[in-house]
Structure formats: structure tokens, C-alpha cells
Amino acid sequence: MNKLIELKNLTKNFDDQQVLRGINLDIYENEFLTLLGPSGCGKTTTLRIIAGFEEPSDGQVLFNGIEISKLPPYKREVNTVFQKYALFPHLNVADNIGFGLNLKKVDKSVIAQKVERMLKMVGLEGFEKRDVTLLSGGQQQRVAIARALVNEPKVLLLDEPLGALDAKIRKQMQVELKKIQQEVGITFIYVTHDQEEALSMSDTVVVMNNGEIQQIGSPTDIYNEPENRFVAGFIGESNIIEGVMIKDYLVEFDGFQFECVDKGFEDMEEIEVVLRPEDLDIVDPEQAKITGIVRNITFKGVHYEILVETDLRTYMIHTTDYAEAGREVGLKFGPEDIHVMCKMGAY
Amino acid sequence: MRRRKSGSIWMILPLYFFTLVFVAGPLLYMVALSFAEPGAGYGVNWSFSLDNYKRILEPVYLSTFVQSFKLAVTSTLAICLIGYPFGYFMAKMPPSRKKKAMLLLMLPFWVNSLIRLYGWIIILQNKGMLNFILQKLGLINEPLKILYSYPAIVVGMVYVLLPFMILSVYSSAEKLDWSLVEAARDLGATKLQAFVTVSLKLTLPGLLSGIILTFIPSMGLFFIADILGGNKIVLVGSLIQEQMTRGNNWPFAAALAVVLMILTTAMIFFYRKLTNAKELEGLG
Amino acid sequence: MKKNSKLSGFYLGLIFFLMYLPIAVVVVFSFNQSKLPVAFTGFSLEWYDKLFHNSAMMEALVNSLILGVLSCAISAVIGTLGAVGLSRIHWKSKGILEYISILPLMIPEIILGMVLMAFFYMLGLPFGMLTLLIGHTVFCVPYILMEVKARLVGMDPSLEEAARDLGASPFRAFWDITLPLIMPAVVSGSLLAFAMSMDDVVISIFVNGPRLSTLPIKVYTQLKTGVTPEINALCTIMLGVTILVLILYSLVGKHKGGKNEQTDRA
Numbered sequence: 001m002n003k004l005i006e007l008k009n010l011t012k013n014f015d016d017q018q019v020l021r022g023i024n025l026d027i028y029e030n031e032f033l034t035l036l037g038p039s040g041c042g043k044t045t046t047l048r049i050i051a052g053f054e055e056p057s058d059g060q061v062l063f064n065g066i067e068i069s070k071l072p073p074y075k076r077e078v079n080t081v082f083q084k085y086a087l088f089p090h091l092n093v094a095d096n097i098g099f100g101l102n103l104k105k106v107d108k109s110v111i112a113q114k115v116e117r118m119l120k121m122v123g124l125e126g127f128e129k130r131d132v133t134l135l136s137g138g139q140q141q142r143v144a145i146a147r148a149l150v151n152e153p154k155v156l157l158l159d160e161p162l163g164a165l166d167a168k169i170r171k172q173m174q175v176e177l178k179k180i181q182q183e184v185g186i187t188f189i190y191v192t193h194d195q196e197e198a199l200s201m202s203d204t205v206v207v208m209n210n211g212e213i214q215q216i217g218s219p220t221d222i223y224n225e226p227e228n229r230f231v232a233g234f235i236g237e238s239n240i241i242e243g244v245m246i247k248d249y250l251v252e253f254d255g256f257q258f259e260c261v262d263k264g265f266e267d268m269e270e271i272e273v274v275l276r277p278e279d280l281d282i283v284d285p286e287q288a289k290i291t292g293i294v295r296n297i298t299f300k301g302v303h304y305e306i307l308v309e310t311d312l313r314t315y316m317i318h319t320t321d322y323a324e325a326g327r328e329v330g331l332k333f334g335p336e337d338i339h340v341m342c343k344m345g346a347y
Numbered sequence: 348m349r350r351r352k353s354g355s356i357w358m359i360l361p362l363y364f365f366t367l368v369f370v371a372g373p374l375l376y377m378v379a380l381s382f383a384e385p386g387a388g389y390g391v392n393w394s395f396s397l398d399n400y401k402r403i404l405e406p407v408y409l410s411t412f413v414q415s416f417k418l419a420v421t422s423t424l425a426i427c428l429i430g431y432p433f434g435y436f437m438a439k440m441p442p443s444r445k446k447k448a449m450l451l452l453m454l455p456f457w458v459n460s461l462i463r464l465y466g467w468i469i470i471l472q473n474k475g476m477l478n479f480i481l482q483k484l485g486l487i488n489e490p491l492k493i494l495y496s497y498p499a500i501v502v503g504m505v506y507v508l509l510p511f512m513i514l515s516v517y518s519s520a521e522k523l524d525w526s527l528v529e530a531a532r533d534l535g536a537t538k539l540q541a542f543v544t545v546s547l548k549l550t551l552p553g554l555l556s557g558i559i560l561t562f563i564p565s566m567g568l569f570f571i572a573d574i575l576g577g578n579k580i581v582l583v584g585s586l587i588q589e590q591m592t593r594g595n596n597w598p599f600a601a602a603l604a605v606v607l608m609i610l611t612t613a614m615i616f617f618y619r620k621l622t623n624a625k626e627l628e629g630l631g
Numbered sequence: 632m633k634k635n636s637k638l639s640g641f642y643l644g645l646i647f648f649l650m651y652l653p654i655a656v657v658v659v660f661s662f663n664q665s666k667l668p669v670a671f672t673g674f675s676l677e678w679y680d681k682l683f684h685n686s687a688m689m690e691a692l693v694n695s696l697i698l699g700v701l702s703c704a705i706s707a708v709i710g711t712l713g714a715v716g717l718s719r720i721h722w723k724s725k726g727i728l729e730y731i732s733i734l735p736l737m738i739p740e741i742i743l744g745m746v747l748m749a750f751f752y753m754l755g756l757p758f759g760m761l762t763l764l765i766g767h768t769v770f771c772v773p774y775i776l777m778e779v780k781a782r783l784v785g786m787d788p789s790l791e792e793a794a795r796d797l798g799a800s801p802f803r804a805f806w807d808i809t810l811p812l813i814m815p816a817v818v819s820g821s822l823l824a825f826a827m828s829m830d831d832v833v834i835s836i837f838v839n840g841p842r843l844s845t846l847p848i849k850v851y852t853q854l855k856t857g858v859t860p861e862i863n864a865l866c867t868i869m870l871g872v873t874i875l876v877l878i879l880y881s882l883v884g885k886h887k888g889g890k891n892e893q894t895d896r897a
Contacts, residue, residue: 053529073532086530090548099544100534151534355719355801359728362713362772366732369769373750374734377742380749433646436639448643450877455650458873459830461850462866465858466653469660469668476656506653509646567739570832574854584741591745591837601749604742611738 001028003065004154004187005050010059012045012211019045021211023059027155027189032181034190036198037208038234043191046208047157050189051080078155079148084164085140087132093119093143094128100151118146121180138169145180155187162197174201195235199223207231228341232274239275239315242343244268251340254312256289262340271340277318279337282306288330290315294323374608380601391597399602408586412606415582418497418572419565422504426512426561429505431554434516435546438523452510460507464574467506471499471575495577503571508564512557519553520546552622559618563611583607654870661863668860678864685861688849692865695846698760699828702767707821709768710775715809718783733773743769744837751838758840766838767831771824778820782813822876829869 005027012020020042027033035043048054049061052073061069068076079100087096095102097118098111106114119125122142127135132143141161148156158177162170178201181188192198198205199219207214207222207230215227226232229240243253248263253273265271285291292310306317308329315331323329381399384392402408437448455463470476471494478490493499523546531541569584578585583603590600656668664673682688717729735743747769751762790812794804810817832847839848846869853862 051529051533053532072537073529074535074537078533080530080533082526082530084524084526086524086526088527088530088545099531099536103535103540103544147530147534355716358712358805359716359720361709362716362732362776363728365709365768365772366728369747369750369765370734371731373743373746376750376753377746429646432639432642436643439639451647452650454874454877455654458654458870459847459850459866461832461847461854462657462869463653465850465854465862465866466655466657468854468858469656470653472668474667474669506650509650563737563739567741567833569741570851574851584739587741587745588836591748597749600745604745607739608742615737 001030003027004029004031004063006060006062006065007046007050008060008062010046010049010056010061012042012049012054013057019211020049020056023211023213025206025213025216027187029187030185031204032178032188032190032202033204033206034192034198034202035206035208036192036195036234037214038193041208042211043193043208044159047080047159047189047191050155051078051157052076077153078157079151079153080157080159081141081144081148081161083159083161085144085161087140087143087147089133091132092128093124093130093132093135096132096143097147097150099147114150115146118150121149121183122146123176137165138173141165141173145177149180149184153186155189156181158188158190160192161190162192162194170197177201199235207234209234225339226274226341229272229343232272232339232341237277237316237318239277239280239313241273241275241313243271243273243340245271245340249335251338254290254310258289258338259335260338260340261336262338265340265342270343272343274339274341275315275333275337276339277305277316278303279333280315280317280319281332282308282317282319282321282323283330283332285328285330288332290331291328292331294325294327294329297323297325377601377604377608380598381605383598383601385596385598399599400606402599403602403606408603411581411583411586414580415566415584418500418504418580418582419562422501422508422565423558423562425501425505426509427554427558430509430512430557431516433509434513434553434557435520435550437513438517438520439525452513455510461570461574463506464503464571467499467502467575468494471502494575495579497576497580499575500572500580503575504565504568507568507571508561511560511564515557515560516550516553519550519556523549555618555622559614563614566607566610657863657866658870660860661867663860663863666860668858668863678860679868681859682861682864682868687844688846688861688865691844691846691849694760694843695829698763698767698845699825702764702771702828703821703825705764706768706771706775706824707817710772710820711779711810711813711817713772714776714779714783715805715813717780732776735770736773736777740770740831740833744834747834748837758838759843762838762840763835763843763845766834767828770831770834771828774824774827775817775820778816778823779813782816786812822879826873826876829873 003026005025007023007025007027010020010023011018023042023046025046035046037043045054049056049069052068052071052075056069059069060067063076088099091099094112094115097115101111101114115128116125119127122145124139124142124146127139127143132140135143144161145156161177162173165173174197177188177190190198190201199222202219204216205219205222206216209230215222215231217225222231223235226235226238232238232240241253243251245262245265245268246252246257247267248265249260251258251260251262251271251273290310292308292315294306295309295314296307298305300318303318303320304322306319306323308315308317308331310331317331380391382395382397384394384396384398386392403412437445437452440448468475472478473490473492473494475494477493478487481487482490527545527549528541531545532538536544566582567584567587569582569588572578572580572582572585587600587603587607590596590603594600659671660668661678662674662676663671664675664677665671713732717725744766747762747766751758751765756762756765786809791804791808794808795801799807830847831845832851835845835848836851839845844852846865850862850865853859
């Protein structure tokens with residue numbers, strides 16, 4: 001795959017506030033890349049810099065190897081789907097979609113044709129003359145996507161496009177967005193704070209916090225091998241425990257030593273361990289090293305969420321087995337369930 | 348809803364009473380009066396005649412209407428050109444500066460308009476500041492006679508009415524979703540194209556309501572023409588006032604007012620047709 | 632981007648300068664020794680002294696203040712009750728009533744002034760404080776009505792319903808819940824109405840009668856006949872009062888716009 005966009009050491013200050021602190025990121029052709037993070041982490045700013053709505057305070061944006069950070073938005077081969085769609089209320093569906101082509105003085109009949117094809121792709125055939133303000137959220141969303149894609153950009157930027165939709169339509173749109181991306185075969189850069197959205201659609205997930213990239217990787221990497229406490233905590237639920245890496249493949253926490261699959265740390269390095277709740281099993285106390293008392297059990301639909309209090313902390317366990325409150329139990333997990341990560345300072 | 352009704356009637360009664368007696372009543376009386384004939388003194392002979400309306404068509408009075416109309420159009424045009432960019436720029440400012448600008452805008456708006464006009468008299472008079480500066484700069488030899496002229500009236504009109512235009516443009520530009528402008532830019536529009544195709548179109552209701560809010564009063568603000576125009580130019584407003592006080596012809600004044608009222612209502616009607624809006628932007 | 636905002640900043644600054652220029656000129660000349668507003672010959676408080684000893688002027692000021700306060704108070708009651716009532720009642724005539732009640736803001740003042748004069752004459756009302764009061768109330772009510780109405784639109788209707796649900800009578804629900812919530816709008820509307828009343832010439836000149844004079848009328852007649860610098864002093868004082876009122880207004884406004892706009896730059 002070819003590199004399409006390179007962000008080099010991007011920083012951005014608003015007044016005295018540093019919103020981006022040195023972002024380095026390569027984005028490839030045909031990639032579905034998601035910028036994931038809590039609000040205020042700098043993901044939208046990064047997107048707006050790529051779109052050309054903001055200039056970086058420092059650093060470079062390369063597009064096919066050419067520096068574009070000073071280029072105005074209308075000269076870039078990228079288009080944006082805005083958070084609240086930003087459909088022009090005074091134009092109908094067809095005029096909204098044809099807006100960009102109209103500016104380029106494309107022939108009217110060609111525009112009509114392209115608009116029709118786009119509407120078909122997003123599943124809104126026959127909506128040409130509708131008033132955009134009267135469409136449902138999901139429909140407005142589709143028009144916004146069509147309006148951006150009709151210009152045949154090399155990259156489509158999506159800023160929390162599903163945020164305003166209700167849960168059911170959101171699920172449906174996730175599937176459709178992925179389908180559209182594969183159909184048109186261009187790069188999508190997607191911004192969201194919803195980890196589930198990020199994991200289910202993306203080829204690459206970029207986890208951001210405090211204006212810095214925390215981890216770049218495939219959804220499975222991010223989930224299974226979080227590089228630090230922030231990523232582990234932000235993606236899915238986890239038990240995060242401080243410990244010590246005795247040597248390769250051997251880690252100690254909560255007063256016990258466990259075999260693990262991680263290596264490459266220094267001997268006796270202080271680390272943190274992630275244990276995902278669904279990787280933990282409830283067993284009889286004598287079968288496990290770590291034991292504790294069941295404090296709370298909640299039915300979550302598919303599984304139970306059980307809180308087990310040990311001498312040192314409370315573990316969260318997701319399991320289909322029932323364990324009544326007050327019972328003493330053991331916690332069992334295999335070497336592959338232990339994820340060791342570098343210790344972070346401030347969290 | 349029904350349950351709440353009984354308790355609410357007493358709240359609305361004062362408004363009903365007051366509005367019907369002191370707003371609707373006088374306006375209806377004006378219409379009736381316009382068909383009557385003047386009697387002795389302030390008296391009125393009740394009859395039904397169209398004489399008053401016919402009289403408006405006499406060249407003397409018709410030219411007053413035309414003159415007022417011309418002045419109103421000139422003033423409104425100037426107000427649009429000055430006020431639209433002002434309101435638009437103001438809406439684009441960051442929130443903290445917006446508040447300060449709003450305060451600055453409202454302050455002179457609240458100072459008695461006569462005082463502010465008097466300030467202009469001081470500036471514009473023959474031996475005033477403007478002529479002094481122009482002469483010092485060597486741009487003119489003789490002082491310009493600006494005061495008591497047509498341009499002075501326009502200056503006064505613009506000055507007094509400008510805030511109305513600014514406020515109504517501002518309130519409509521405020522509501523403008525800036526991401527729409529960004530969207531237009533993103534879709535390939537230059538700044539100018541984005542402004543014309545999106546911003547201007549969407550702030551048009553504000554501009555139109557600003558036009559109404561300035562055009563209508565400018566037909567009636569007789570005191571501006573009085574003070575700055577030195578009675579040289581007779582406007583409909585001045586004419587009505589004269590007929591009410593010195594002329595003692597109330598029915599004719601009423602007819603003039605009815606015509607003015609019809610013009611006003613027609614403008615508001617067209618505004619609503621054009622924008623589908625219920626209320627004028629920026630009022631209140 | 633930066634160049635543009637500088638340009639628009641310059642433009643706003645220029646217009647603001649022109650807006651304040653005449654006011655500044657008036658203030659400066661109020662401290663002038665010379666009688667002619669041509670050149671500043673020296674600092675003096677003479678005109679303030681003369682102003683305070685000008686009984687006709689002082690009387691006009693008192694008249695204006697009484698008129699402003701009274702018409703503002705009456706309008707506040709009528710306008711506030713009316714706005715709340717209008718939000719609850721669904722009569723067919725409601726739309727027309729609302730339209731007529733804000734009509735005074737939409738028609739030229741001159742029409743309003745002349746029809747009120749003719750109408751009061753027909754009713755046989757003596758021209759004076761009473762007619763001025765009614766006249767000013769006519770154009771003050773809409774300001775308060777619209778401010779309160781705008782505030783009510785943003786209010787959660789279930790608040791009052793909750794009060795009713797908890798056993799409050801309609802009156803108590805209004806007094807304890809709705810009124811405190813709309814109070815900022817009532818106050819800011821009233822202040823606006825007060826300012827308008829203090830500023831009005833057109834309507835006052837038609838309904839004031841031969842003996843009673845308000846401050847704006849006094850200023851107007853002086854401007855027409857001949858100006859003494861006392862007027863500058865008076866203007867400066869009125870400006871001071873207006874600024875005071877404006878500060879009050881903005882303090883109330885702070886309560887009103889309680890939530891700060893926050894832009895999310897995620």
C-alpha cells in the first residue's frame with residue numbers, strides 16, 4: 001500500500017492551550033483509519049488540519065509527498081462529512097449533492113447523472129427534490145456522505161458522523177459506511193469517541209489522548225495488546241494491576257508469580273498488567289492463586305458482571321457462571337490472558 | 348391544556364383590554380377619521396368622503412411622498428451597505444469579544460437620539476470640527492455647507508437607524524451554522540463563492556428585516572429632517588405633524604397616516620411571504 | 632485568516648468610532664468655557680451650574696423620570712402577565728392579539744403619536760401626564776412582552792406542571808416558579824422600555840399637552856430654536872445615567888445568559 005498522507009510532528013495551539021503535541025502519523029491508500037479518543041484529545045483538530053480548516057502551529061502535512069498545510073480547503077483532494085452534517089438548508093437534496101460539481105461548472109446533465117448514482121449508492125433513490133431539513137437523521141447523514149463522495153475525493157474525512165443518530169440506526173450505518181468505503185475504494189479518516197465503532201469498522205485505529213497518539217494498530221492489537229494504561233482503560237473494561245516483570249515470560253503481581261507470553265522488558269522492571277474481565281473465570285478458591293469474596297453480581301443480558309474483592313483490590317469478571325454474593329472464590333486465567341504494558345506516569 | 352385555561356384568563360385580560368382600547372382603537376379611529384371632513388378648530392365633520400385621499404394625489408403632497416420615499420431608499424441603502432458587513436463580522440467574532448462589541452453597540456443606542464444628533468450638528472456645522480479638519484488638511488478652502496442639507500439628513504437617518512440593521516443582521520448571522528460555510532469551502536468553493544452561495548443566502552432574512560426596521564421609521568422620523576435639514580425638506584412625517592398641529596386638518600393627517608400604514612403593512616407582508624418568517628429578525 | 636480578521640476588526644473599529652464621535656463631542660463641549668461649540672477655550676463647570684438652576688429644565692427631567700418609571704412599571708405588569716397568559720391559552724384570537732400588541736414597534740412612531748392624539752381628544756382625556764403615560768405604555772408593553780415571550784420559549788413547561796402536580800394552585804405555580812424564572816427577562820425588558828421612554832420625542836410631542844414638557848421635548852425645542860451649552864451638560868448627565876442603567880442591565884443579562892457558550896475542540 002502507498003502512503004497517501006503523512007503528518008509530521010504536528011502541533012497546534014489555541015491561545016495558550018496546546019491541543020496537539022507532536023502528531024506523527026502515516027495514512028495509506030484505501031485505508032479505513034479511525035482517530036479514537038475522549039473529547040478534547042485533539043482528534044477533531046487533527047481532522048480539521050487535514051481538511052484545511054485549521055493551520056497547524058508547527059509541523060507538516062504531506063499529501064502524496066507534497067506539503068499542503070497552507071493550502072485552502074477547496075484546493076485539497078479531501079472532502080468532509082460534518083458532525084451535524086452541515087447540509088445547506090436552503091437547497092434541496094440534489095442541489096446539496098451537486099453543490100461542489102456546480103462550483104466546478106460541470107455540465108448540468110452530468111451533475112444530475114452523478115447525483116442519481118450517488119443517491120443510489122447511499123440508498124436514497126428518488127429523493128432528489130426533497131427538502132433536506134425534513135429528512136430523518138439517518139437520511140441527512142446519507143446525503144452528507146453522498147455530497148462529499150460525488151466530488152471523487154482521494155480521502156473522505158468523517159467527524160463523528162454517527163454521533164447524532166440513535167443506537168439502532170448507528171449500528172446499521174456502521175455496516176453501510178464500511179461497505180461504501182470498500183465500494184469506492186478510497187481512504188476514510190474517521191473520528192469518534194466510541195470505541196466499539198472504532199473497533200468494528202477500522203483497518204487501523206489511532207488512540208489519542210491529551211494531544212498525543214497513544215497507540216496505532218489494528219483493532220485486535222489495540223484491544224488485546226494495549227500499550228499503556230490509558231489505552232487499556234479506554235478500550236473495553238479492564239482490571240489494571242501494578243506489578244513487576246521478573247524476567248521474560250514471568251511476571252509478579254498481587255504477591256504471586258505468573259507465567260505470561262510477554263517478553264522484551266528489563267528484568268525487574270515495574271510494569272502494569274491488564275486482565276480483561278471476560279478472560280477471568282470463577283473457580284473454587286483452592287484451584288487459584290488469587291482468591292476473594294464475591295461482593296456484587298449483576299446480570300448484563302448475556303453474562304454476569306461479578307465484583308470480587310481480594311485483600312488488595314476489586315476485580316471485575318464477566319462470566320456466564322453464577323456466583324452468589326458473599327461466597328469465597330478463586331480467579332483463574334491463563335498465561336495468554338495476561339497483558340503486560342509499560343507503566344505510565346500520570347494516570 | 349384545558350385544565351390550565353381557567354387560571355390563565357385573568358393574566359391575559361389586561362393585555363387584551365389595553366391592546367384593544369389603546370392600540371386597535373386608535374388605529375381604527377384613524378381609519379374612520381381619514382374619511383371625515385375637517386371642521387372648525389380641531390373639530391371633525393363626520394361624513395364619508397374620499398377627498399382626503401384625493402388630496403394626497405395633488406402634486407404638492409405627492410411630491411412629499413416621493414421625497415420621503417427617496418430619502419428612505421437612500422438612507423436604507425446606505426444603512427445596508429454599512430450595517431450588513433458590521434453585523435456579519437460581529438457574528439463571526441469569538442464569543443468573549445462578541446459580548447463586548449454588543450455592549451459597545453447598545454450603549455449609544457440607549458443614549459437619547461437627540462443628544463447624538465446634536466453631536467453631529469457640532470461636527471457638521473460651518474465652523475465645526477469636520478470643516479476645521481478639512482481646511483487644516485488643505486482639502487478645501489471654503490467651509491462645506493453640510494449641515495441643513497440633504498446629506499446631513501441622510502447622515503442623521505443612518506446614524507439613528509443603523510443599530511437596528513446591525514442587530515437584525517447579527518441575529519441572523521449568529522444563527523448561521525459556520526460549518527455550512529466550511530462545508531461549502533470543503534466542496535470546492537472559494538471564500539467569495541462560499542459567502543454568496545451560503546452565508547448571504549442564509550442571512551437574507553436578517554438583511555430583509557433590517558431593511559424593514561430601518562425603512563419604515565425613516566419615512567416618519569420628522570425630527571431628524573427638522574434638526575439636520577433645517578425644514579428645507581418636507582417629509583411625510585413632517586407633513587402629518589404639521590397637519591395635526593398648525594394645519595388643524597386631522598382627517599387629512601389621518602389619510603396620510605393610513606397610506607403610510609398601508610405601505611408599512613405591505614412591506615411586512617412581503618417580508619413574510621419572502622422568508623416564511625413569523626417575526627422580524629432582531630426585534631426584542 | 633489573520634489578514635481577514637484584522638480587516639474586519641478595523642472596519643468594526645471605524646464604525647464604532649463614528650458611533651461614539653458625536654457623543655464624545657457633546658461630552659467634551661459640556662466642559663467648555665465658551666458658549667459657542669466651535670473651539671475648546673478652557674475647562675469650566677459653568678454650564679452644569681446653570682443647568683441645575685434652570686427650573687424649567689429640572690422640571691422636565693422630573694417629569695421624564697416619573698413618566699419613565701410609571702409607564703415601565705405598568706407595562707411590566709401588563710406585558711409579563713400577557714406573555715405568560717399567551718403561552719398558555721389557545722384561543723383563536725390569540726394570534727391577532729399578539730400581532731396587534733407588538734404593532735406599536737412595527738409602525739412608524741409618527742402614526743402612533745398622531746392617532747393617540749386624535750383618539751385622546753375624541754375621548755375627552757385631558758392632555759398631560761395621563762395621556763403621556765398611556766402613550767408611553769403603548770410602546771413599552773411590546774418590548775417587555777417580546778423579551779418575556781422569548782424567555783418562556785426556552786423554559787421547560789414541565790417545571791410549572793411539576794409545581795401543579797405537587798399541589799400548587801395556578802397562582803402559586805406562577806408566583807413561585809414561573810415568575811422567578813422569567814424575572815431576568817422582565818427586568819431587562821423593563822430597562823429597555825425605560826430607555827425608550829426616556830428617549831421618546833415623537834409620541835410625547837403629540838400627547839404632552841400645552842403645559843407639560845419632558846426632557847427630550849425640551850431638548851428638541853432647544854435644538855430647533857437655539858442651543859445653550861446647558862444642553863451639553865444635560866446630555867453628559869443623561870449619558871452618565873444611561874451608562875449606569877446599562878451596567879445594571881448587563882448585570883441582569885449575566886444571569887439571563889447563565890450558560891456559557893463552549894466550543895468543543897475535540
